[in-house]
Amino acid sequence: MKNWTRTLTIVAILSGLIYSCTKHDDFWESIIPETKDQPTSSQIKAYVFRPAQAPASDANIQQLKVPPGFTVNKFADGLGKPRILTISSTGNVYASDREAGIIMLLKDTNADGIADAKSTVATINQAHGLAIHQSKMYIAAVKEVYVADINADGTLSAPRMIISDLPDGGQHPNRTLAIGPDGLLYISVGSTCNSCPEPNKMNATLVRSNLDGSNKKVFSKGLRNTIGFGWHPATSELWGMDHGIDWLGDEEQREEVNLIKENLNYGWPYIYGESKYNPTEPPQGDTTYSQYAQLSTEPTLTYQAHAAPMQMAFYTGDRFPADYKNDAFIAMRGSWNRSVPAGYKIVRLHFENGKPIRFDDFLTGFLINGNQSHFARLVGVAVHPDGSLLVSDDTNGVIYRVTN
Numbered sequence: 001m002k003n004w005t006r007t008l009t010i011v012a013i014l015s016g017l018i019y020s021c022t023k024h025d026d027f028w029e030s031i032i033p034e035t036k037d038q039p040t041s042s043q044i045k046a047y048v049f050r051p052a053q054a055p056a057s058d059a060n061i062q063q064l065k066v067p068p069g070f071t072v073n074k075f076a077d078g079l080g081k082p083r084i085l086t087i088s089s090t091g092n093v094y095a096s097d098r099e100a101g102i103i104m105l106l107k108d109t110n111a112d113g114i115a116d117a118k119s120t121v122a123t124i125n126q127a128h129g130l131a132i133h134q135s136k137m138y139i140a141a142v143k144e145v146y147v148a149d150i151n152a153d154g155t156l157s158a159p160r161m162i163i164s165d166l167p168d169g170g171q172h173p174n175r176t177l178a179i180g181p182d183g184l185l186y187i188s189v190g191s192t193c194n195s196c197p198e199p200n201k202m203n204a205t206l207v208r209s210n211l212d213g214s215n216k217k218v219f220s221k222g223l224r225n226t227i228g229f230g231w232h233p234a235t236s237e238l239w240g241m242d243h244g245i246d247w248l249g250d251e252e253q254r255e256e257v258n259l260i261k262e263n264l265n266y267g268w269p270y271i272y273g274e275s276k277y278n279p280t281e282p283p284q285g286d287t288t289y290s291q292y293a294q295l296s297t298e299p300t301l302t303y304q305a306h307a308a309p310m311q312m313a314f315y316t317g318d319r320f321p322a323d324y325k326n327d328a329f330i331a332m333r334g335s336w337n338r339s340v341p342a343g344y345k346i347v348r349l350h351f352e353n354g355k356p357i358r359f360d361d362f363l364t365g366f367l368i369n370g371n372q373s374h375f376a377r378l379v380g381v382a383v384h385p386d387g388s389l390l391v392s393d394d395t396n397g398v399i400y401r402v403t404n
Contacts, residue, residue, distance in 0.1 A: 030042040030043065030279060032277045032279050032282075032289065034288040034289055034290055035288055036282060040279055040282070042279035042280075044247065044248055044249050044279075045249055045250070046246075046247045046248070046249055046250075046337065047250065047337065047338055047339040048336060048337060049335075049336065049338065049339055049340075049341065050336045051334075051341055051344075051367060051371065051372055051373050051374040052369075052372060052373040052374075053373070053374065053375070053395060053396075054368060054369070054373040054374065054375040055375060055396060056074075056077065056375045056376065056393070056396040056398050057375075060365075060368060060375050061073075061074065063365050063368075064363065064364070064365040064366070065361075065363070065364045065365045066362065066363055066402055067362065069321075069404045070402055070403065070404045071402070071403060071404065072363060072400055072401065072402045073113060073114070073400070073401055074114070074398055074399070074400060074401070075093075075106070075108070075113065075114060075115055075390055075399045075400060075401035076093075076106050076114070076115035076118065076398070076399045077396070077397060077398045077399075078397055079095065079097070079104065079118070079392075079397040079398065079399065080097045080099070080100050080102075080394075080397050081097050081098070081099050081100065081394035081397060082095035082096070082097055082104065082379070082380065082392040082393070082394055082397065082398075082399055083095065083096045083097060083098055083128055083174070083379045083380055083392060083394055084096045084128055084129055084130045084176060084311055084379065084380050084392075085130070085311065085380035085381065085382035085390055085391075085392050085399070086130040086131055086132050086137075086382060087132075087382050087383070087384050087385065087390065088132055088150065088154065089385060090154070090385070091107075091108065091384060091385050091386065092105060092106075092107060092154040093105070093106040093107070093108075093115065093382075093384070093390060093399070094106075094121070094130055094132075094137070095130075095380065095392055095399065096127050096128050096129070096130055096139075097127075097394075098126050098127060098128045098173075098174065101123055101124055101125045101126060101127055102120045102122065102123050102124075102127065103120070103121050103122040103123075103124070103127055103130065103137075103139065103156070104118060104119070104120055104121070105117075105118070105119050105120075105121045105154050105155065106118050106399070107154065111386075113388070113401050113403065114401075115399070119155070121154070121155050121156045122137075122139065122148060122156050122159055124139060124141055124144075124146060124159060125141060126141045126142050126173065127139050127140075127141050128140055128141065128142075128173075128174050128175055128176065129174075129175045129176035129177040129187070129188075130177075131177050131178050131179055132150070133179040133211070135149065135150050136148065136149055136150060137149075137150055137156055137159075138177055138179065138185065139159060140175035140176060140177045140187060141175065142166065142168070142169040142173045142175060143164065143165065143166045143167070143168070143169075144161055144163060144164050144166065145161070145162050145163035145166070145175075145177065145185070145187065145213060146159035146160060146161050146162065147159065147160055147162055147211075148160065162211075162212055162213030163187075163209065163213040163216065166187070166189060166202065166207075167189060167192075167200040167202045167203050168192060168200070169190070169192070170190075170191070170192025170193060170203075171190070171191065171192055171193050171194060172190025172191055172192070172224075172225045172243075173190070174190065174225075174227060175187060175188060175189065175190075176188045176227050176228070176229070176311070178229065178230060178231075179211070180208075180231060180238070181231055181236045183211065184208050184209065184210060184211070185208065185209050185210065185211055185213070186206055186207070186208050186219065186229070186238075187206070187207045187208075187209070188206055188207075188223070188225075188226045188227060188229060188240075189202055189203055189204070189205050189206070189207055190203070190204065190224065190225035190226075190227070190243075191203050191204040191224050191225060191268065191269070194245060194246050194247065195245050195247075195268075195269040195278060195280050195281045196269060196281065197269070197281075197284055201218065201221075202218060204221060204222065204223055204224055204225075204268055204269075205218045205219070205220065205221045205222075205223060206218075206219045206220045206221075206223060206226060206229070206240070206260060207219060208262075219260075219262055219263075220260050220261065220262060220263065220264050220265070220266065221264075221265050221266070222264075222265040222266035222267045222268045222271075222296060222297075223240070223242050223258070223260075223266050223268065224242055224243050224244070224245065224268040224269070225242065225243040226240040226241065226242045226243075226258070226260070227241075227243070227309065227310050227311065228240065228241045228309050228310055228311050228312030228330055228331070229241070229260065229312060230312050230313065230314055230328070231314075232314060232326060232351065232354055233314050233316050233326050234326050234354055235354040237259060237354065238259070238260045238261070239257065239258070239259060239260065239312075239328070239356065240257075240258050240260050240312070241255060241256065241257055241258075241303075241309035241312055241330055242255065242256040242258055242266065242268075242299075242309075243255060243308060243309065244256065244272065244273075244305055244306065245268070245269070245272060245278060245280075246306070246337045247280070247337065248278075248280075248305075249305075250305065250306075250338040250339055250340070251305050252272075252273075252276075252305055253272045253273060253276075253305055254273055254302035254303060254304065254305045255302060255303040255304070255305065255306075255307055255308075255309050256272075256273070256299035256301075256302055256303075257299055257300050257301040257302065257303070257349070257356050258297070258299050258300065259297075259300050261297075264297045265295050265296050265297065266296060266297050266299075267292075267293070267296035267297070267298075269281045270282065270283045270289065270292045270296075271289070271292055271293045271296045273298070273299065273302060274298055274299075275293040275296070275298060277289045277293075300355065300356055301349075301356045301357075301358075301359075303332075303347070303359055304342045304343070305335075305338065305342065306335035306336070306337045306338045306342050306343070307332040307333075307334070307335060307342040307343035308332060308333035308334060308335060308343055309330050309331070309332055309333075310330070310331040310332070310333050310378065310379045310380070310381075311330075311331050311379060311380045311381045311382070312328050312329070312330045312331075312349075312381065313328065313329050313381045313382050313383050313389075314326060314327070314328050314329075314383075315327055315328070315329060315383055315389075316383060317383050317384070317385075317386075317387030317388075318387055319386065319387020319388060319403065319404065320387060320389075320404060321404075324348070326351055327348055327349060327350050327351055328348070328349040328351070328356075329346055329347070329348055329349075329362060329381050329383075329389060330346070330347050330349060330381065331346055331378040331379055331380060331381045331391060331392075332344065332345050332346070332347055332378065333377050333378055333379060334366075334367075334374065334377050334378075340371065341367055341371050341374070344364075344366045344367045344374050344376065344377065344378070345361055345362070345363060345364040345365075345366060345378070346361075346362045346363035346364075346378060346381060346389075346391055346402075347359045347360065347361055347362055348360045348361075348362040362402075363391065363400070363402055366378070366393075374395070375395065375396060376393035376395050376396060376398065376400075377393060377394065377395045378391055378392065378393055379392050379393070379394050380392035380399075384401075386403075387403070388401050388402060388403040389401070389402040389403070390402075
């Protein structure tokens with residue numbers, strides 16, 4: 001009894017203690033002091049669950065769910081492991097396959113919603129991120145960025161390297177890129193780890209450079225792995241979806257929707273969500289959690305933990321109902337680090353007055369057999385000039401097309 005009383009007294013007088021606040025936690029499960037002269041104690045229940053893989057059979061595809069009035073079909077299959085998508089103004093569809101180190105060109109020459117021509121237009125080791133700007137294709141590998149001219153027939157000229165010194169990939173080698181309204185090149189460089197101080201200050205950041213790769217510098221930091229990002233068509237504000245930290249339990253860390261601005265810090269690896277402290281990684285030096293939280297920017301919105309947001313695309317087409325205009329679609333690849341699967345779907349992020357307000361499911365049904373199996377882990381999402389939405393899956397090598 002004496003020991004219990006002493007412990008309670010110590011806890012009561014500590015200032016700056018932060019406690020877990022999910023419905024499964026209680027007072028004793030997480031004690032995170034501001035400084036290192038007191039012990040940190042956190043009880044975390046973490047899981048590994050990977051649904052079994054199933055084929056993308058006709059029967060499985062037929063049970064996919066989309067909103068009333070929409071339909072979904074295979075645009076192309078047998079593609080290996082298609083990842084990031086980008087589509088030219090003429091309707092040429094490009095997909096990267098990082099494992100194969102290629103960029104594919106897919107054409108629907110008769111406009112029936114199904115690709116009838118496929119070719120490889122570039123071979124680059126670990127090619128992943130793709131973006132089209134002014135008849136040029138920008139391509140991100142792990143350490144390099146390339147640019148190639150797009151020929152009249154959709155093929156590419158020999159890619160020219162414009163950046164060669166991005167940092168090592170580590171846990172997150174899947175670089176993505178885009179060209180902003182300012183005509184500059186933005187590159188997402190993920191962290192090398194789940195949660196750690198990075199020796200290279202360019203990891204866990206968004207990097208910006210000129211289109212020729214010059215004047216490269218960190219635009220914003222504290223972003224663990226923001227694969228999906230883009231500019232709102234009406235406001236030109238930059239929004240991104242960051243991957244949360246693993247091994248914090250089923251419900252933490254929730255995926256973050258961030259309004260990304262120059263020179264801001266978004267907290268990783270020490271602060272996450274609504275200024276929550278990461279018990280596994282205290283700030284370095286004499287900086288306290290509270291001090292680091294004051295330097296960090298909280299997310300605007302969050303989504304279910306471990307859903308793994310991938311490519312994001314704002315809807316600028318005219319085919320979907322008018323209220324879809326300027327909302328965003330996000331591929332949620334799917335969890336492995338929670339007891340019940342999350343993700344494995346396409347979600348719609350609603351914007352109101354230029355700000356994100358909520359998520360809705362848009363394309364679901366890839367989890368089957370009572371969530372014990374899946375037939376897609378989604379990566380790419382892009383809007384076709386005809387107003388349809390294309391979605392890539394690197395599990396069964398399929399690109400799906402959603403239209404209405």
